[in-house]
Structure formats: structure tokens, C-alpha cells
Amino acid sequence: MTAAPDFDTTAAKLRQQLADHLTAGGRLRSPGWRTAVEAVPRHEFVSRFYRETDAPGLTTWTPVTPELVGTEEWLRQAYADDTLITQFDGQEIDWDDPKPISNAHPTSSSTLPSLVVRMLEELQVHDGMNVMEIGTGTGYSTALMCHRLGAARITSIETDHDVAGRARAALSRCGFASRLVVGDGLAGHAEGAPYDRTIATCGVRHVPYAWVQQARPGGLILTTLRGWMRSLGLIRLTVGHDGRAEGRFLTEDPSFMIARQQDAPDSLGTIPAPDEGTARETPHGPGLLTGSGSGFLAQLAMPGARFFSLPGSNGTAHTYVLDSANGGAFAVLTPTEGGGWSVRQGGRSRVRLWDEYEAALALWGEAGFPAPTDFGVTVAPEQQSVWLGSPGGPSWRLPA
Numbered sequence: 001m002t003a004a005p006d007f008d009t010t011a012a013k014l015r016q017q018l019a020d021h022l023t024a025g026g027r028l029r030s031p032g033w034r035t036a037v038e039a040v041p042r043h044e045f046v047s048r049f050y051r052e053t054d055a056p057g058l059t060t061w062t063p064v065t066p067e068l069v070g071t072e073e074w075l076r077q078a079y080a081d082d083t084l085i086t087q088f089d090g091q092e093i094d095w096d097d098p099k100p101i102s103n104a105h106p107t108s109s110s111t112l113p114s115l116v117v118r119m120l121e122e123l124q125v126h127d128g129m130n131v132m133e134i135g136t137g138t139g140y141s142t143a144l145m146c147h148r149l150g151a152a153r154i155t156s157i158e159t160d161h162d163v164a165g166r167a168r169a170a171l172s173r174c175g176f177a178s179r180l181v182v183g184d185g186l187a188g189h190a191e192g193a194p195y196d197r198t199i200a201t202c203g204v205r206h207v208p209y210a211w212v213q214q215a216r217p218g219g220l221i222l223t224t225l226r227g228w229m230r231s232l233g234l235i236r237l238t239v240g241h242d243g244r245a246e247g248r249f250l251t252e253d254p255s256f257m258i259a260r261q262q263d264a265p266d267s268l269g270t271i272p273a274p275d276e277g278t279a280r281e282t283p284h285g286p287g288l289l290t291g292s293g294s295g296f297l298a299q300l301a302m303p304g305a306r307f308f309s310l311p312g313s314n315g316t317a318h319t320y321v322l323d324s325a326n327g328g329a330f331a332v333l334t335p336t337e338g339g340g341w342s343v344r345q346g347g348r349s350r351v352r353l354w355d356e357y358e359a360a361l362a363l364w365g366e367a368g369f370p371a372p373t374d375f376g377v378t379v380a381p382e383q384q385s386v387w388l389g390s391p392g393g394p395s396w397r398l399p400a
């Protein structure tokens with residue numbers, strides 16, 4: 001990027017303001033990360049991007065480049081505490097004629113800085129540590145780590161060739177020669193192991209066991225776990241000497257874009273015929289699927305499911321919960337005339353989705369409706385589970 005003296009001064013001032021904002025919000029806490037935020041030019045990593053438009057209705061993203069909005073405005077937006085989208089649907093953007101985009105699925109971005117630094121603080125790094133990052137994206141978070149620990153300590157993996165190419169160029173412009181690997185980060189990168197810290201900025205359905213194998217005993221793995229219905233939250237696992245890793249959820253959010261290799265199949269599954277399955281009444285309606293704690297339990301109890309609502313023949317909404325992988329297991333929820341709910345369940349497997357969910361809700365209720373931060377995760381070579389309270393407590397298998 002060509003840099004006039006006043007451009008550099010403005011950019012430095014914007015970085016300072018961003019650092020002040022992140023500190024005031026309690027996200028930026030340690031001097032090492034503050035110095036990195038003040039030093040790393042985010043604008044080098046987001047020379048062109050899309051930003052979500054604040055309008056009701058369909059989510060729409062608007063292109064932002066120096067040519068479209070002017071250099072000053074582009075620079076201001078590059079330092080906003082906002083997620084800046086740089087790719088949709090795994091396709092490169094036509095920057096010769098960028099148009100507003102809707103009905104698309106963001107697949108790469110520079111994550112909002114408050115979340116980036118919050119995760120970096122949670123990573124608990126110390127000088128001399130080796131870090132593996134999964135999901136380089138624009139390379140901005142990689143650059144912050146290079147600044148804090150030295151580029152030679154950082155291995156970053158990006159699955160998308162074009163995205164990785166842009167990150168490599170931006171990192172190089174900033175003088176950071178970290179190891180940037182193009183490939184599936186779910187396999188880690190054995191050549192750079194052992195790692196003291198592993199951080200993923202894409203969500204995963206389970207923790208890839210390679211990350212545990214490539215960690216130093218006592219090392220930490222920080223990642224968001226998610227399913228196809230929602231995010232479970234951010235977990236920090238400590239790797240033991242016994243090949244296991246264990247830790248608790250730190251927060252219920254954030255929700256990162258899922259690792260591409262674990263994305264949901266395009267098809268939601270087959271809608272069951274009206275006479276399929278067995279019906280009964282249930283006290284639990286579909287509203288629970290989107291509740292804070294109850295939604296978390298839904299994701300745990302029905303790890304392969306997704307849901308949607310459709311009007312039935314008499315106009316009442318039916319909510320379909322479908323698990324296409326699990327023998328086409330289904331639960332269909334319909335309001336009853338008495339103001340309650342009926343559920344019709346079936347599928348080729350023995351799994352009955354709503355029974356599983358109600359059992360999880362019952363355990364949760366008996367425990368006093370604990371928050372997601374009262375849950376933890378154990379990763380072992382043979383299986384992975386989320387438990388309530390302590391590793392011996394009630395548990396749910398992750399779809400490993």
C-alpha cells in the first residue's frame with residue numbers, strides 16, 4: 001500500500017484508538033498484546049473487504065475499497081471493531097466490479113478485533129512459545145502473534161489457496177516471515193510440532209486429535225466447538241501426558257465459521273411423510289431450540305441435527321428436526337389445540353431425537369439449569385465428550 005506521511009499518522013492514530021477501545025472493553029489486558037495492536041497495520045490485511053449493512057431483513061454486505069469510499073473512510077473502517085468479510089461461498093470476489101452481496105455464506109474474514117484479542121489473551125502465551133494457528137484468513141491475527149512472539153514461533157494453516165496467498169503477501173509486506181501452510185488445519189502440521197499453544201479461528205464439531213498429538217504436554221488448545229445448529233462456545237483444553245486433553249467452556253459464544261471440511265451437507269434430509277413415526281405429547285416446544293442454555297443442550301443431545309419450520313396444510317407451523325446422517329432420524333413438532341405440543345418421531349436408526357433432547361433437558365433441570373461454562377470437554381484417542389460439572393458427570397459424545 002502506498003503510504004503518504006499523513007496516511008501513516010492517521011493509521012497509527014486509528015490503531016491507538018482501537019487499542020483504547022479494546023482496553024476499555026476489558027478485552028485487551030496485557031502490555032504485549034496492546035503493543036501488537038498498536039503496531040500491526042490491520043489495513044494491510046484488509047485492502048478490500050465487505051461489511052455487513054445495518055438494515056432490517058435480508059443480511060446484505062457492501063463492498064469497501066479506497067476507490068469506492070475514499071481512502072480516509074476505507075482506513076477508518078479497516079480499524080473498526082468489526083468483522084470484515086473477504087470471501088463468500090469459497091469463491092473469489094470480482095473486485096473489478098464489486099456489488100452488494102446477499103444470500104451468501106461468508107467463508108473468510110478478518111475477525112472483529114475485540115474477539116481476536118480476547119482469544120489471544122485467553123491463549124496465555126509467554127515469550128519463547130511455539131503457536132499453531134488454524135484459519136489464517138487475512139493474516140491479521142497471525143501478524144499480532146508474530147509481533148508478540150516472533151514470526152519464527154508461529155505456524156499458521158489456511159485451507160483456501162487464494163486466501164492464503166493474500167495473507168502471505170500481507171504478512172511479508174509487514175516483515176513477518178511466519179510459517180504459512182496451505183492445507184487442512186484439522187490435520188495440524190506435524191513438522192512444526194510440538195506446539196505450546198494451538199488456536200483455531202474456525203469452529204470445529206470435535207477437536208481434531210492431531211492437535212492433541214502435536215501439542216507439548218501441558219500445552220493449551222483454544223477453539224470454538226460448534227454444530228450445524230449453533231455454536232457451543234469457546235473451550236480451552238490442557239493437554240496431559242496421557243494423550244488426553246481436558247478443559248471447560250470459557251464462554252457460550254463466539255460463533256466462528258465452521259471448518260470447511262466439517263460443514264453441513266447441502267441437503268437437510270428428507271421430510272418424513274405425514275404417517276411416518278410415532279406421535280406423543282411433549283411439554284417442550286421448538287422455542288427451546290433457540291434459547292440460550294436450552295439451545296446449547298439441543299446441540300449436545302442432537303449433534304447431527306438441523307431444524308426448520310414449514311406451514312402444514314391447515315396453516316399451523318410444523319418444526320422439523322432432521323438428522324440425515326443418523327439413519328434419517330426425525331422429530332416433527334406441531335402445536336396442539338390445547339396450547340401444548342405434539343412430537344412425531346421416527347427414522348431408520350433407533351435414535352429418537354426428541355427423547356434424547358428431553359433426557360438432556362431433564363438432567364440440566366435437575367442440576368439447576370447451569371450455564372454452558374459449567375460444562376467441559378474431554379478429548380481422548382477413542383472418543384470425545386462434553387460433560388456437566390466434572391469429567392465423571394453426565395456426558396454427551398461429540399460427533400468425532
Ligand SMILES: C[S@@+](CC[C@H](N)C(=O)[O-])C[C@H]1O[C@@H](n2cnc3c(N)ncnc32)[C@H](O)[C@@H]1O
Binds near residue numbers: 160163
Ligand atoms: C474467521 S476466518 C479467520 C480469521 C483470521 N484469523 C483473521 O484474524 O483474519 C476463518 C478462516 O478459516 C479458514 N478455514 C476453514 N477451514 C479450515 C481448515 N480446515 N484448515 C485451515 N483453515 C480453515 C477459512 O478459509 C477462513 O479463512
